[in-house]
Amino acid sequence: MPGGSTxxxxxxxxxxxxxxxxxxxxxxxxxxRHCYKRVVTEALIVKNYVxxxxxxxxxxxxxxxxxxxxxxxxADDLEIDGVLEGDALAMRGIRLTKxxxxxxxxxxxxxxxxxxxxxxxxxxxxPDCVPETAALEE
Amino acid sequence: xxxxxxxxxxxxxxxIGPDAQFNGELTxxxxxxxxxxxDGSITTTGKVFVSKSGHLKAEVKAAxxxxxxxxxxxxxxxxxxxxxxxxxxxxxxxxSKLLVVxxxxxxxxxxxxxxxxxxPAPVTTAKGVKEPPTMxxxxxxx
Numbered sequence: 001m002p003g004g005s006t007x008x009x010x011x012x013x014x015x016x017x018x019x020x021x022x023x024x025x026x027x028x029x030x031x032x033r034h035c036y037k038r039v040v041t042e043a044l045i046v047k048n049y050v051x052x053x054x055x056x057x058x059x060x061x062x063x064x065x066x067x068x069x070x071x072x073x074x075a076d077d078l079e080i081d082g083v084l085e086g087d088a089l090a091m092r093g094i095r096l097t098k099x100x101x102x103x104x105x106x107x108x109x110x111x112x113x114x115x116x117x118x119x120x121x122x123x124x125x126x127p128d129c130v131p132e133t134a135a136l137e138e
Numbered sequence: 139x140x141x142x143x144x145x146x147x148x149x150x151x152x153x154i155g156p157d158a159q160f161n162g163e164l165t166x167x168x169x170x171x172x173x174x175x176x177d178g179s180i181t182t183t184g185k186v187f188v189s190k191s192g193h194l195k196a197e198v199k200a201a202x203x204x205x206x207x208x209x210x211x212x213x214x215x216x217x218x219x220x221x222x223x224x225x226x227x228x229x230x231x232x233x234s235k236l237l238v239v240x241x242x243x244x245x246x247x248x249x250x251x252x253x254x255x256x257x258p259a260p261v262t263t264a265k266g267v268k269e270p271p272t273m274x275x276x277x278x279x280x
């Protein structure tokens with residue numbers, strides 16, 4: 001690359017078909033080479049009201065204290081400081097801070113619920129509860 | 139983050155040893171440490187500690203619980219629940235605070251938060267153990 005450093009790449013899972021993709025670290029979104037759908041790869045910080053069917057990223061997601069999300073959420077790492085109504089899947093961990101209000105089913109490898117947070121829903125937490133990530137470790 | 143539940147031996151007046159197996163209903167005040175197998179129900183105003191070798195198939199009502207072993211059944215805690223790295227929880231949890239450490243498994247329904255009111259522990263009287271008072275609906279009969 002002329003005048004630039006070597007681009008760093010990382011392996012992610014397509015948020016639609018869960019197959020492995022290799023993308024540039026700086027990429028904000030890519031087209032999946034398996035299912036041809038758009039995959040958001042940037043870290044998301046939600047500071048306002050979001051109501052959609054699916055809210056996915058193959059990176060970190062943080063719902064700030066003013067963030068209100070009504071959606072099925074999928075992310076690598078999920079931190080909730082605001083409100084989430086909908087199912088959530090995190091490839092790694094889910095963290096609910098003291099202001100978090102969550103109604104929905106959660107799935108992930110780890111869960112931290114800080115004192116003060118509220119969570120109502122079905123929970124599947126554990127190293128075996130996210131089998132999709134096995135493809136990344138190969 | 140608040141302090142974790144202390145699991146020193148001195149904190150537990152009741153211990154179910156690693157080679158012990160208990161079937162039935164356990165109601166008491168104070169803490170219990172379970173190193174063996176337990177089948178039934180536990181009701182206490184104190185804390186419950188299930189060590190790595192502990193295996194519970196029980197309905198548990200306690201002030202707090204630290205889990206390093208396996209618990210199959212529903213859990214109601216008035217204060218804190220800690221699922222440690224080796225802990226496996228299969229059942230529903232109702233508590234005001236929850237911590238799931240990396241490596242722990244938790245599969246079940248969860249109601250956590252300061253607004254979640256766990257059922258108060260039963261009142262112990264001179265006659266024995268009584269259930270907490272319940273609200274009865276008032277029916278306007280004809």
